[in-house]
Amino acid sequence: MKELDNLNKIKKIDNDGMLEVEENFYKQLVEAKKNFDSVDLVKVSGKNYKGIVFLGMGGSGFVGDIVKSLIKDSSTIPIEVVKGYSLPGYIDKDWLVIPVSYSGNTEETISCINQAIKRGATILYITSGGKLEQMAIDSDACIIKVKGGYQPRGAIGFLFLPALLALKDIGIAEISDKEINGALSHIKELAEKFHRNVETGKNFAKQLACLIGGNLPVVYGTSGYLSAVAYRWKCEFNENSKTPCFWAEFPELNHNETVGWQRLISTTKEFILIVLRDEDENMRIKTRINTTIKLVKDNFSEIVEIPVEGSSKLSKALSAMYIGDIASVYLALLHGVNPTPVKKIEKLKAELAKLD
Numbered sequence: 001m002k003e004l005d006n007l008n009k010i011k012k013i014d015n016d017g018m019l020e021v022e023e024n025f026y027k028q029l030v031e032a033k034k035n036f037d038s039v040d041l042v043k044v045s046g047k048n049y050k051g052i053v054f055l056g057m058g059g060s061g062f063v064g065d066i067v068k069s070l071i072k073d074s075s076t077i078p079i080e081v082v083k084g085y086s087l088p089g090y091i092d093k094d095w096l097v098i099p100v101s102y103s104g105n106t107e108e109t110i111s112c113i114n115q116a117i118k119r120g121a122t123i124l125y126i127t128s129g130g131k132l133e134q135m136a137i138d139s140d141a142c143i144i145k146v147k148g149g150y151q152p153r154g155a156i157g158f159l160f161l162p163a164l165l166a167l168k169d170i171g172i173a174e175i176s177d178k179e180i181n182g183a184l185s186h187i188k189e190l191a192e193k194f195h196r197n198v199e200t201g202k203n204f205a206k207q208l209a210c211l212i213g214g215n216l217p218v219v220y221g222t223s224g225y226l227s228a229v230a231y232r233w234k235c236e237f238n239e240n241s242k243t244p245c246f247w248a249e250f251p252e253l254n255h256n257e258t259v260g261w262q263r264l265i266s267t268t269k270e271f272i273l274i275v276l277r278d279e280d281e282n283m284r285i286k287t288r289i290n291t292t293i294k295l296v297k298d299n300f301s302e303i304v305e306i307p308v309e310g311s312s313k314l315s316k317a318l319s320a321m322y323i324g325d326i327a328s329v330y331l332a333l334l335h336g337v338n339p340t341p342v343k344k345i346e347k348l349k350a351e352l353a354k355l356d
Contacts, residue, residue: 004206004330005199013333016340018240021154022326023195026188028157029318032146033184036162043142044124045170049096051078052172053087054163055112056100059153059239062232063100063126063160066321069225070164070313071173085111093120098166100159102152104130107352126163128155151340153239156321164314175314183315190319194326205323208274208304209330215272215301219247219324220292222285225317226276226308233274233324240328240339250288258292261299273303276320 004010010019021028052075054064064081072079082088085108091097097116101109104127113135116123125136128148136143144166146158165180167173192198194205201207217237221230227249237245248257261268273296275289293303306323310316332339 002200003334004196004203004209007196010196010333013336013338014329014340016338018151018154018339019196019326019329019333021150022322022329023191025157025322025325026184026191028155029161029184029187032158032161033165033180035146036144036165039144039162039166041124041142041166041169043140044096044122044166047096047122048094049077049122049172050094051080051091052096052098052167053080053082053091054098054100055082055087055109055116057083057106057108058235059151059156060100060102060106060109060159062153062156062228062235063163064098065228065231066160066225066317067163067167067173069228070317071167071175073224074174075172077172082112084108087112087115087119091116091119091121093122095121097121097123098126098163099123099132100126100163101130101132102128102146102148102150102155102159104128104132110135124166126159128158151239151342153236153325156325179312179314182311183318186310186315186319187322190322194323205327206330208306208323208327209334211302211304212272212327212331213334215270216243217245218271218273218300219245220250220253220273220275220289221247222250222276222278222281222289223252225313226278226320229317229320229324230276232321233328236325236328237331239342240325241331241335242337242339243331250285250292254288254292258295261296265299268299269301271300273300275303275305276308277305278308278316 056064061083068079068081099109099113123141125132125143127133128146144162168175219230219233221227230247234245234247237243297303308316308320310319329339
């Protein structure tokens with residue numbers, strides 16, 4: 001466990017600075033909030049949209065997932081997330097299309113933007129530059145330009161908060177300033193608790209990485225914001241820790257995956273189940289989770305229940321997400337892996353580039 005307290009070793013392994021990016025998540029959110037004050041939304045305001053669709057892949061695409069999970073219950077119009085090359089046929093000129101691409105060059109997102117432009121939809125671009133920025137300039141569209149220089153997954157604060165604030169300002173997201181400020185304050189507290197200088201015995205993010213160890217993580221959330229967060233954990237363990245990870249959500253997993261733990265116990269004994277718990281979960285969900293844990297406990301090396309903290313849904317979502325983000329970096333460092341490079345993704349993109 002003390003390996004994660006060896007700061008010199010951490011620095012040598014993490015020579016691209018991903019842990020520092022995670023440690024500065026609070027500062028990223030504050031900077032994003034400050035920069036948003038200069039964004040002009042006049043081109044996307046004052047319209048009666050039939051719906052909103054987020055476009056994006058990977059770390060950028062997660063913006064749509066988390067925003068949708070936070071506002072869908074109060075929204076009077078549908079909110080969609082598209083992760084692919086094709087825009088659904090029902091999205092037309094009366095929709096607000098929000099492409100999110102940190103690099104600005106995501107080919108799937110660009111494909112959907114071109115379709116949205118042909119249909120006359122209103123577009124709000126969120127990017128650090130690249131082709132998306134040029135498309136916004138060429139079409140005189142609204143753009144939220146964010147700070148560059150990060151891995152997309154490491155820029156979630158720069159991407160997510162402006163998207164939420166934009167929908168708040170145009171009257172679609174019901175999020176109060178109190179909720180936003182409270183969420184940021186909570187992340188500041190967690191950043192201090194999870195910092196590398198805090199020894200493992202007092203640092204839950206380090207402890208979680210050690211618990212996972214060489215096991216394959218399976219993350220369960222509940223339909224809603226914890227489903228989005230569970231998916232984020234899966235992606236962060238994939239990209240930062242370079243490890244397989246699977247996720248599912250209650251109650252859907254009780255209609256299929258629960259019975260799937262009947263066989264291959266010798267294999268799944270090297271899996272660890274992580275269950276995200278909200279103290280406000282209703283009795284039926286609580287019963288489903290508690291019963292499921294009893295039913296599958298012999299299939300895992302360990303089951304870890306993580307209570308989600310926060311005074312609002314936004315605060316809970318960000319804090320739960322943050323635990324997984326930074327724990328995934330610690331897991332990489334625990335195994336001597338640089339969390340930043342994504343070489344297999346880069347090789348895939350190089351193959352696709354040959355088609356051009």
